[in-house]
Amino acid sequence: MPKIRKPAEPASRRAFLKSGATAAAAGAATLAMPNVVRAQEAAVFKFQSTWPAKDIFHEYAQDFVNRVNEMGGGRLKIELLAAGAVAKALEVHDAVLSGTLDGGHGVTAYWYGKHKAFSLFGTPPAWGWRANQMLGWIKYGGGQALYDELVQQVLGLDLVGFLSGPMPTQPLGWFKQQVTDAEQLKGLKYRTVGLSADLFKELGAAVTIMGGGEIVPAMDRGLLDAAEFNNPTSDTLLGFPDVSKDYMLQGYHQSAECFEIIFNKTKFDALAPELQAVIRYAAEAASADMSWKAMDRYSKDLEALKAAGVRVHQTPESVLRAQLAAWDKVIEAQSAEPFFAKVVESQKAWTKRVVGAQFEIEVDQKLAYDYFFKA
Incomplete structure (x- = not known):
């Protein structure tokens, strides 16, 4: 005898509640979306070099900025300005401390009027080391900790800095x-x-x-x-x-010398940890690239000077x-x-x-x- 098909059972209370919860969650997600977008809006930093726009040093600053902007995934953007756009070359440090600028690209020797030890991280004595060996000291010999101690403890500055970019022996x-x-x-x-x-x-x-x-x-x-x-x-x-x-x-x-990349510490600390890491690793990547670019450009331009x-x-x-x-x-x-x-x-x-x-x-x-x- 054929089996009699039972009529469809009405939806259970549990199923109804489950579907209702799903719809509510979707609605909540829709309502919350503007908040998510706002949370992911890019942090935009005004960043000035201490170099004229035509100098290769400004180009090195741009190389660092390009890496940050590319790796920042739309959440962090640095706008680069040349010396004098906001502050004179020797005034960038104070402009970053005051918050007029968010960051800057220069050398620590420019700030030795604040403390002579600043210059030890930019124009140190000729111990017989090369610039990349000096950066080795920064990374693995305790140099970064000493720099941080000088900036944040000895002088109490609202500043964070990264030393980057080995400069070969400079001409007399x-x-x-x-x-x-x-x-x-x-x-x-x-x-x-x-x-x-x-x-x-x-x-x-x-x-x-x-x-x-x-x-x-x-x-x-x-x-x-x-x-x-x-x-x-x-x-x-x-x-x-x-x-x-x-x-x-x-x-x-x-x-031996290197560049200094600085940021207002309050603004840097407000960044998400992964964006702080982008800045740190961009400084390292730009440092390596600069050392290779310098080999090419300096040797070519030395020959051009002789020819001229x-x-x-x-x-x-x-x-x-x-x-x-x-x-x-x-x-x-x-x-x-x-x-x-x-x-x-x-x-x-x-x-x-x-x-x-x-x-x-x-x-x-x-x-x-x-x-x-x-x-």
């Missing part, structure tokens, strides 16, 4: 004639920054500190006799060959030795301040171990270079 600078003896530096109106200013004062120079964009106009007006900035590319872009034809390469005044009639000279050993002797005096004088001395001892311990190991481990590259290219 641009002069009216070739420098063959340290005596020629005495009485010279010379531009430099940071502890290098103390060094050249020991050598008898009359030192002036100014931002990069001001140097060439000052030389053109006779306010400076000579000046250093940083590298063949920057020096070319800033116009040094227009006011001088004698370019002295090498020096111990700034044999600039007389390129090597700083003689007698001048280099005079600089080392001057470093002795600067270090001794400034180490009377306890925190300065603390940083110096940390740097010396790192360099003695790391550079000492380098000399043991790495082969002499000059021997091979001369064999293949100077035969």
Whole structure:
């Protein structure tokens, strides 16, 4: 006998409540959506470099900003401005502290008027290390902790900073004639920054500190006799060959340096942890890329300077030795301040171990270079 089909059962109370809860949840999600969108609106930081727009240093700042903006996933955006847009080059630090700017790209030597130890993270003594070894100290030798201590404890600044971008040994600078003896530096109106200013004062120079964009106009007006900035590319872009034809390469005044990327700490701390990480890792990535870009651009532009009639000279050993002797005096004088001395001892311990190991481990590259290219 065929089975009789039962009529459909009415929906159970449980099913009704379940469907009602689902609809309610969907409605709540719809209502809540504007709040989610608002929570994910991009944080926009106004960020100024201490460099003129035409300088390769501003390009390095842009490289960092591009990485942050790309990895920020629409939740963090940095707007880059050139020196002078909001604050003068030497005033960026104060503008970030006041909140007029959210961040900046520069060098710690620019702030050594606040505390001489600032310059140890930008223009340290010539311990025999290279710039990337100095950044190694920052990362693995205790340098970042000391920087943080200086900024946030010793000076109590509402600031967070990341050290990035190794700068090769800087030229002695641009002069009216070739420098063959340290005596020629005495009485010279010379531009430099940071502890290098103390060094050249020991050598008898009359030192002036100014931002990069001001140097060439000052030389053109006779306010400076000579000046250093940083590298063949920057020096070319800033116009040094227009006011001088004698370019002295090498020096111990700034044999290792790096950039400083800073943010207002209150604003940085308000970011989600993953966005703070984006900034940290963008600084590291830009640092590596900058080291490779510098190899390419500086070497090309040095050749271009020679082709354009600039007389390129090597700083003689007698001048280099005079600089080392001057470093002795600067270090001794400034180490009377306890925190300065603390940083110096940390740097010396790192360099003695790391550079000492380098000399043991790495082969002499000059021997091979001369064999293949100077035969």
